[in-house]
Amino acid sequence: MREIEASYISEKVKELCMEANYDLPEDVLLAFQEAKEAEESPLGVSILEQLQRNAEIARNERVPICQDTGFGVVFVELGEDVKISGGSLKEAVTEGVRQGYGEGYLRKSICHPFTRKNTGDNTPPIIHIDLVQGEELKIIVAPKGGGSENMSRVTMLKPSDGIEGIIDFVVNRVKESGGNPCPPIIVGVGIGGTFEYAALLAKKALLRHVGSSNADPELAGLEKDILNKINDLGIGPMGLGGRTTALAVHIEMYPCHIASLPLAVNINCHASRHKEISL
Amino acid sequence: MAKPINISTPLSDQDVENLKIGDEVLINGVIYTGRDAAHKRLVDLINEGKELPFDISGQIIYFVGPTPPKPGQVIGSAGPTTSYRMDAYSPYLIARGLKGMIGKGARSQEVVEAMKKYKCVYFAAIGGAGALLAKSIKKAEVIAYEDLGPEAVRRLEVESFPAIVAQDVYGNNLYVEGMKKYAR
Numbered sequence: 001m002r003e004i005e006a007s008y009i010s011e012k013v014k015e016l017c018m019e020a021n022y023d024l025p026e027d028v029l030l031a032f033q034e035a036k037e038a039e040e041s042p043l044g045v046s047i048l049e050q051l052q053r054n055a056e057i058a059r060n061e062r063v064p065i066c067q068d069t070g071f072g073v074v075f076v077e078l079g080e081d082v083k084i085s086g087g088s089l090k091e092a093v094t095e096g097v098r099q100g101y102g103e104g105y106l107r108k109s110i111c112h113p114f115t116r117k118n119t120g121d122n123t124p125p126i127i128h129i130d131l132v133q134g135e136e137l138k139i140i141v142a143p144k145g146g147g148s149e150n151m152s153r154v155t156m157l158k159p160s161d162g163i164e165g166i167i168d169f170v171v172n173r174v175k176e177s178g179g180n181p182c183p184p185i186i187v188g189v190g191i192g193g194t195f196e197y198a199a200l201l202a203k204k205a206l207l208r209h210v211g212s213s214n215a216d217p218e219l220a221g222l223e224k225d226i227l228n229k230i231n232d233l234g235i236g237p238m239g240l241g242g243r244t245t246a247l248a249v250h251i252e253m254y255p256c257h258i259a260s261l262p263l264a265v266n267i268n269c270h271a272s273r274h275k276e277i278s279l
Numbered sequence: 280m281a282k283p284i285n286i287s288t289p290l291s292d293q294d295v296e297n298l299k300i301g302d303e304v305l306i307n308g309v310i311y312t313g314r315d316a317a318h319k320r321l322v323d324l325i326n327e328g329k330e331l332p333f334d335i336s337g338q339i340i341y342f343v344g345p346t347p348p349k350p351g352q353v354i355g356s357a358g359p360t361t362s363y364r365m366d367a368y369s370p371y372l373i374a375r376g377l378k379g380m381i382g383k384g385a386r387s388q389e390v391v392e393a394m395k396k397y398k399c400v401y402f403a404a405i406g407g408a409g410a411l412l413a414k415s416i417k418k419a420e421v422i423a424y425e426d427l428g429p430e431a432v433r434r435l436e437v438e439s440f441p442a443i444v445a446q447d448v449y450g451n452n453l454y455v456e457g458m459k460k461y462a463r
């Protein structure tokens with residue numbers, strides 16, 4: 001058994017919340033550069049350039065990339081041989097989010113669904129916990145903005161809809177989203193499982209390295225195919241026309257019930273923020 | 280690219296008539312912020328026949344909810360939020376003389392009709408470029424609805440704030456035209 005202090009977890013989650021919001025991952029920056037070189041619309045190039053400058057300012061001055069510093073979505077992989085001392089894991093993570101959003105000058109964007117009253121400290125977070133073997137604790141903080149989350153959907157296709165049905169739904173979802181989710185976007189697709197599991201797969205797909213391919217060649221081909229179709233829509237940076245609508249399509253799949261074909265599309269904006277640590 | 284056009288608030292009918300979709304502009308002067316909750320309150324005031332907390336005629340509203348400023352900062356990161364959520368409210372403000380809106384994403388047909396009728400233009404700012412856009416904001420002051428936190432109405436003084444004319448007073452829509460041009 002290995003013991004980890006709850007307060008130490010809070011401290012790390014706090015740092016991850018700030019880092020994620022200030023520092024755009026290298027893979028996204030590289031994708032901006034590649035997109036800029038390929039973009040045919042002059043306005044699109046100008047927008048991509050400004051996104052690069054924005055990321056640079058945020059990183060150097062340690063200010064948020066985007067004013068929507070998001071919902072605190074936290075993935076935890078908890079080793080079975082880890083014992084948390086001095087508090088519970090959930091409380092420790094929640095406290096970390098509270099401190100990170102407070103001390104990091106991040107926007108508090110969480111409210112009551114009816115009254116819309118703000119909780120004031122960006123809690124509660126969304127915490128996904130996976131039990132794994134070993135004595136490590138891995139934490140990923142992935143702040144998620146509302147604009148792109150609002151454009152995401154889950155649907156239950158018929159098995160007969162097949163791959164064609166999947167492609168149509170994903171491409172149409174991006175088309176209908178237009179400029180709303182701040183293109184260039186990253187498209188997370190979850191296929192199979194159940195209603196809720198498809199959504200979780202789609203969200204996890206967003207954590208992948210931008211532009212990485214699924215290990216299954218069939219899915220890797222499907223990712224490419226959907227990406228090409230999306231970029232042929234012409235939506236472009238900010239939806240104002242261009243060849244760069246999505247930087248990547250990431251698909252994750254799981255077996256499903258003989259009666260169903262669950263499909264989830266989780267859209268992420270170019271402010272694709274996530275930071276992780278293994279303790 | 281053509282050189283960006285400098286514009287200063289307040290805007291006249293003629294100012295907005297000169298702007299066409301695709302024009303890059305640099306906005307100077309005073310603009311006001313407002314998003315979902317503030318829009319609801321402003322429109323409630325109009326419906327009750329009451330005064331608005333600021334004179335809206337000739338003005339621009341920026342759909343933004345900034346992050347809290349760090350010590351020494353005028354404002355935190357301040358990029359646009361998605362505009363369609365304001366579609367239900369904007370026509371009321373446009374009828375009151377609002378001349379410009381800054382946000383991201385396309386507007387509804389009702390908003391377009393009001394923009395044509397009363398001469399108002401819709402600018403897109405770069406979504407997610409909050410750190411960069413904050414550099415153009417030289418002064419910020421909450422003037423109404425402080426209880427709304429990030430959603431409070433602020434009076435901003437901006438210099439060379441970059442935006443793109445996305446929908447003009449003639450009903451042209453860059454979200455539609457731009458997409459057509461680059462679709463395959």
Ligand code: SF4
Pocket residue numbers: 066067068069144145146147148149180181182269270271358359360406407408
């Ligand atoms: S969609 Fe993303 S980049 Fe755009 S405003 Fe929201 S969080 Fe920021």
